[in-house]
Amino acid sequence: MRLGTPDFIGEKLREAREARGLTGTTLADLLAVSRQAVSQYEIGGQTPAPEIMDRLCSVLRLPRSFFLRKVNGSLGTLYFRSRASATKTERVRQEQRQKWRHRIVAFIARFIEFPTVRFPSFRIGDPLDLTPSEIERFAQATRRFLGVGDGPLSNVVLLLENHGAILVRTSFEAGALDAFSEWSVEDGRPYIILNSDKQSAVRSRFDAAHELAHMILHRHFQSPLNPRFFKQLEEQAHRFASSFLAPAHTFTSSFPGRVLHDLIELKKTWGMSISAIVRRAFDLGIVNRFAYRRLMTEIGKRGWRRCEPLDSELPPEEPRLLRRSIDLLLSNRIGDLRLIAQLGAGSLADVESILGLPDGHITDRTVARPTARAEKVSG
Numbered sequence: 145m146r147l148g149t150p151d152f153i154g155e156k157l158r159e160a161r162e163a164r165g166l167t168g169t170t171l172a173d174l175l176a177v178s179r180q181a182v183s184q185y186e187i188g189g190q191t192p193a194p195e196i197m198d199r200l201c202s203v204l205r206l207p208r209s210f211f212l213r214k215v216n217g218s219l220g221t222l223y224f225r226s227r228a229s230a231t232k233t234e235r236v237r238q239e240q241r242q243k244w245r246h247r248i249v250a251f252i253a254r255f256i257e258f259p260t261v262r263f264p265s266f267r268i269g270d271p272l273d274l275t276p277s278e279i280e281r282f283a284q285a286t287r288r289f290l291g292v293g294d295g296p297l298s299n300v301v302l303l304l305e306n307h308g309a310i311l312v313r314t315s316f317e318a319g320a321l322d323a324f325s326e327w328s329v330e331d332g333r334p335y336i337i338l339n340s341d342k343q344s345a346v347r348s349r350f351d352a353a354h355e356l357a358h359m360i361l362h363r364h365f366q367s368p369l370n371p372r373f374f375k376q377l378e379e380q381a382h383r384f385a386s387s388f389l390a391p392a393h394t395f396t397s398s399f400p401g402r403v404l405h406d407l408i409e410l411k412k413t414w415g416m417s418i419s420a421i422v423r424r425a426f427d428l429g430i431v432n433r434f435a436y437r438r439l440m441t442e443i444g445k446r447g448w449r450r451c452e453p454l455d456s457e458l459p460p461e462e463p464r465l466l467r468r469s470i471d472l473l474l475s476n477r478i479g480d481l482r483l484i485a486q487l488g489a490g491s492l493a494d495v496e497s498i499l500g501l502p503d504g505h506i507t508d509r510t511v512a513r514p515t516a517r518a519e520k521v522s523g
Contacts, residue, residue: 150191153212156214161186161204163237175199207491218330225354242335247487249466251484252470252473262290272373274361280387286388300356304356305465310336315341318341325355325356338351354381355381356388357385389414398414418443418448418453419448419452422436423436493507
């Protein structure tokens, strides 16, 4: 009789495989088993033999305990900002890692009091009926709710963290995905996840404002994943982000002219890419269609679609809330982060990656035994 692995949970294998971005066939090859065997492991038809289990833990870089405990949980709607080349595998990988992120945050929340969620909730109706002027109005109402004026925002990420959002800037290992967001049905918090592979500070900042738009405009939309609506929802989020970052009146009065060189200073002022500034000027009627096309053509000729002036000088806005929370747990010996694996949230190295922490930030430090203290932290 061939021995298997008692208490093995097939759902956790599929979750881990997808979180690692592996197909069933690829995993089968790495384990030196058949594709049918992997399928049977995942659906519960059979469990891995001890030697296969050892290889599985090694290949997926997860402890045995990860696969032996069922963890319930569900995701809200995930809004992906992505290019057409993004694959389903890339999106599924981020979905599974987002589940792990929820479990990590839930563990931290046992000991750390996060800022209260204070986001506006507007009566919007059907988002598909929104006009540009209405989107502008909601963007400015969001600014007022968050307590900022009509001038440039110093730090969008910190602003959203201080109002209860969970923000992470981490590598997606997928160039076609820029960011995604979710209003969690589990803890009632908005999550905004930014791709740190995008080195431009202003584009990453725009991504944060873009995902904020989904949390404000599309939070209650009934059919957000219908591909027929994707382009329209993305255009709305772009318009909201532009208006949120650069309110019409103050932006218009600061616009210097129609020469690209003049727009470099405006980039520093508003924290927006030159391309986004030109588009904002067009949307507001500051430049006509002819001037807009001329400016965008010139941007392309100068190679600024990939790298603009100041991109290497402006530092990206880095989330602080989760990093400070982890540091508080470690420095005060609160909680035992080694329990993360048992909670189904990957390894300690995964915690670092999923929260956007540097390699070794947790794994190079001693995790002490827990105490019963609780702390409050802000971004």
